[in-house]
Amino acid sequence: MTVAAGSYFDGQSAARHKVEVRIENDATLVLTGATLPQPQHWPLDRLRALADQPGVDGLTVTLFSEEGDESPREPARLTLRDGEMNARIRRLCPDLHRRDVSRGTWGRVIRYATLATAAVLLMLFVILPRMADTLADLIPVEKEIAFGKSITLQIERALGATDLGDLHCEGPEGQAALDKMLTRLTADQTLEYDLDVTVFDHPMLNAFAAPGGQVIIMRGLLDQASGPDTVAAVLAHEIGHVERRDPTRHALRTVGSAGLLSMVLGDFSGGTIAALLGEQLLRASYTREAEADADGFALDMLNAADIDSSGMAEFFEKLEKLEGGLPEVAAYFATHPASAARAQRARDNAARNDNATPALSPAEWQALKNICG
Template sequence: MVETPSVLGQFFDGETAREHGVDIVTFEAGIRITGNSLNQSYEWDFLDIRALPDQAGGRGIAICQTGQQERLFVDDPEFAQMIKSRSKNLHNSDAPAGTFRRVAIYAGIAISSVLLILFVIIPNLANRLAEYIPVEKEMALGQNAVRQIERILAFETNPDLTCKGVEGVAALEKMSARLSAQFQSPYDLNVRVFDHEMVNAFAVPGGQVVIFKGLIDDASSPEEVAGVLGHEYGHVINRDPTRLALRSAGSVGILGMVFGDFAGGAVALVIAEQLIAANYTRDAESAADEFAHKVLADAGLPSAPMAAFFEKLKDEHGDDDGFLSHIASHPALGERADNARGADTIADSDFTPVLSDSEWQALRKICD
């Protein structure tokens, strides 16, 4: 057995806090630690030696045996170098067997818990609770949401995006009146146009609907706009925006926790963004579509133009494109178009157009 000259070190036996001055000699397979104050000598195999990670005082080395309580501190740089070159497992983390499985199980539990709360508990609770919010509070909430959304869209503190062309507003009200005569609403229904090029429309809690100018520009007849308006009124009557606001509020807290921003100041912002993006469930969308079909039929209007509009969106934006766009973002535009066409009760017969030509032109110029 070849032994090198000994070096000095500080040793702690892991049983008491007494410091032991020790001699360390190196032999072929490891090191031997001896000291006057020690009851025994220790032999550490190179393969069992682990460094304490990321230690200060870079010249020397602090080591232990894997999983053991003893600690050895040596200031000698040559000894440190020797240990680094001969201890092959110096930086092994020694994670116990089955660690990967454990991580997978824990991650699975955490993710299922988050999914459960996000997609089952919160939506169901939100659906129930939405019924209990008084109508007038919903309307106040909606007005705030509209202001919030204007701010996001315009990047200004006090923007006014609402278009005020007098004849255009009159045309819009005529369209709204024809549709809203077909059903009972607990809210004062109100529709306005935002001067924004996005092809979109959304409803906020309490009966307010906003149509973007981009959507009116994209539509080729007033009946297409009426179809969209009917759809949004469907959301209003089903209280979808209120549910969505509640649902988002619950979700924000959790996402904030997972990603580290816990203060919750982002709640209002996220709710507003959710309302524009309007990520309603597929069922809520279908229900709003059906509502629109029925209202159009009752009002003596065709729903084929609504189908044409969906198809146009599909051609222009594809099935799932449309960042922030509620109308264009639903993945099943083709199917929705087919449903709208199937629900059409007018076909080739005559009907009283929802707007006259001059009213339609006025609506198209509402923002000028």
């Protein structure tokens, strides 16, 4: 019978007891010592090694207990430095290094995780959107404009620009045609913002509004549009989003969501949040209500300018046919989901407008298409 010397700590006092340790029937560790009130019997199947071990050959163990807190271990511990005894214990105790948790712990973990997830979702989808809606109405216009300019800078960088303005298309004849289209759309309109409309030299079929009255049209939209009326319709739609402050609401929601997620998942730098904000705005997905309101705003603006809304219908119908066929089309669908109902609404509107004339002359339309050179 192997007998080894060890050190026993009862966990109730600082006393260190010198004990002799032996194994009975390959099932029980028996501890005896002059200072122990009675022998201790530790079942080997309940033996657990502690994380802090005394050197390479040493072994410190305790007992698994169903009672107690989240770490179900007895307070007493035993330290052995006998290599033969320790090897035998390791051989007879397959659960020696098992990490135990108290009964019901996983249920509590799942319950707390579920509550935490529900709280985060409540913040993301209920509280933050309502706060963003309120803040969007409170931000001064000049602050909103500066906010929008910083976002468009991030979008330019996301699209490959090194410096602000690298993607701006400024062909003089094309710019004159764009200005003419904007002037015609906004004539006699009472708008809250001084609109700043820019064409980016990028093949993506997209157009979007940024906070503070800024509207960006991608060259890909000019390349894919069937005529100036289509571009006028898209521009009017984005102006509708501007007037509703939809981009500002969306940006504030994104900032709030990024800040909340940074606390949950780990800190983001300010630059990372800004880049994320630009990417989210570029692919902003507004609610069906916001899209319907922007459509209605665009139709009213087109009617007031005597521009045929058939271009809007044709654009929606073309997107329906192209969806999935061209990678860049997906970008526009991410922000402006086309539907047969929206196209039909535009056609019905066009049928009621007998005075419509093209938004631009053929020469002006060609100049606009060539604005990026």
